[in-house]
Amino acid sequence: MHITMVKKxxxxxxxxxxxxxxLTQLQENKLLDKIDQIVIADERDPDSExxxxxxxxxxxxxxxxxxxxxxxxxxxxxxxxxxVKEVLSEQISEQEEIKEIMQQNPDIDFL
Amino acid sequence: MTAVTFDVDKxxxxxNDKTPSDILAxxxxxxxxxxxxxxxxxxVVLIDMAVxxxxxxxxxxxxxxxxxxxxxxxxxxxxxxxxxxIDLMSPDQKQLEKFVQDKGLYSFYQDGHxxxxxxxxxxxxxxxxxxxxxxxxxQRQDQSPDTRQGIPVMQKDNAFSSADRTLIKFxxxxxxxxxxxxxxxxxxxxxxxxxHSKGFASIGCEPCTRAVLPNQHxxxxxxxxxxxxxxxxxxxxxxxxx
Numbered sequence: 001m002h003i004t005m006v007k008k009x010x011x012x013x014x015x016x017x018x019x020x021x022x023l024t025q026l027q028e029n030k031l032l033d034k035i036d037q038i039v040i041a042d043e044r045d046p047d048s049e050x051x052x053x054x055x056x057x058x059x060x061x062x063x064x065x066x067x068x069x070x071x072x073x074x075x076x077x078x079x080x081x082x083x084v085k086e087v088l089s090e091q092i093s094e095q096e097e098i099k100e101i102m103q104q105n106p107d108i109d110f111l
Numbered sequence: 112m113t114a115v116t117f118d119v120d121k122x123x124x125x126x127n128d129k130t131p132s133d134i135l136a137x138x139x140x141x142x143x144x145x146x147x148x149x150x151x152x153x154x155v156v157l158i159d160m161a162v163x164x165x166x167x168x169x170x171x172x173x174x175x176x177x178x179x180x181x182x183x184x185x186x187x188x189x190x191x192x193x194x195x196x197i198d199l200m201s202p203d204q205k206q207l208e209k210f211v212q213d214k215g216l217y218s219f220y221q222d223g224h225x226x227x228x229x230x231x232x233x234x235x236x237x238x239x240x241x242x243x244x245x246x247x248x249x250q251r252q253d254q255s256p257d258t259r260q261g262i263p264v265m266q267k268d269n270a271f272s273s274a275d276r277t278l279i280k281f282x283x284x285x286x287x288x289x290x291x292x293x294x295x296x297x298x299x300x301x302x303x304x305x306x307h308s309k310g311f312a313s314i315g316c317e318p319c320t321r322a323v324l325p326n327q328h329x330x331x332x333x334x335x336x337x338x339x340x341x342x343x344x345x346x347x348x349x350x351x352x353x
Contacts (some may be wrong), residue, residue: 076269078269079269079270082273086273086274087274094234095229098229098233098234098237099225099226099229101233101237101270101271102225102228102229102233103225104270105270107250107254107255108232108233108236108270109224109225109228109232109233109315110250110254110313110315110333111148111150111173111232111236111248111250
């Protein structure tokens with residue numbers, strides 16, 4: 001398995017706060033060494049590696065994770081807790097998962 | 112057919128300009144295990160269209176426990192009018208009791224609505240969706256220029272799919288305007304929630320929904336005390352599509 005994390009640099013050159021939060025959590029939970037590669041999606045540069053991956057996988061959120069296994073289509077995870085639970089097999093509380101799902105899908109509470 | 116053999120991106124492009132009934136027919140034809148998410152508002156048009164294709168279509172509603180009496184009455188009216196079963200999904204009792212004990216009944220006016228919506232709405236929604244291969248929503252692009260503008264008529268549901276199960280989400284009304292929905296309701300004598308006659312455009316829980324004035328956007332009737340949050344994690348669309 002090969003895991004790529006894509007983090008974003010915003011138009012003004014500052015790092016995306018959500019990406020920084022996710023990196024901190026990976027570090028605190030000692031999961032950072034399970035990420036094989038971290039690439040940048042620089043909003044100022046459409047040809048940056050992360051922006052190319054975002055286009056390729058039709059992703060509009062950052063950070064996101066590309067999980068590749070030989071002979072299989074790449075799986076994309078835009079929800080951090082889901083990635084941690086399903087790919088890294090770590091325990092996550094339902095509240096944490098739901099909170100992130102709602103943050104990433106601001107329309108869900110309008111249902 | 113399951114989601115695995117359903118080419119959702121290709122079909123979304125193909126069905127982009129088709130009618131809501133065409134989209135519903137495709138969904139019903141391809142997925143036996145699917146359900147309509149009914150909010151108790153104008154998305155009743157989906158039920159009206161769907162029962163003409165499949166009279167015993169599955170429907171569920173999220174009963175947060177805080178809906179208006181008019182909405183409960185309307186759900187019951189729809190159940191009787193179409194002679195269908197509507198599964199009411201309730202919040203987890205233990206989680207709800209703890210939340211109310213810790214924070215009271217109106218914490219959303221101070222803390223924001225997300226925590227309450229998470230327990231009363233999104234967790235039961237996830238429970239309902241965990242049993243399905245596909246679901247149908249009444250989401251429309253005109254409901255929110257910020258967050259719903261890009262809603263396709265069908266999509267893989269990334270929020271609720273899991274590693275071993277792909278969930279497909281159909282939004283047959285994505286391209287319709289509020290005006291088209293109400294024209295359909297009037298022309299087809301579709302029952303509607305009494306709250307609409309009292310100025311409510313978007314209908315949610317009673318403490319978090321209010322009537323709007325003419326020409327006021329429907330979203331202004333929901334969580335009006337909160338400021339619109341900035342999306343900080345989106346990748347700039349112009350760059351993505353380049």
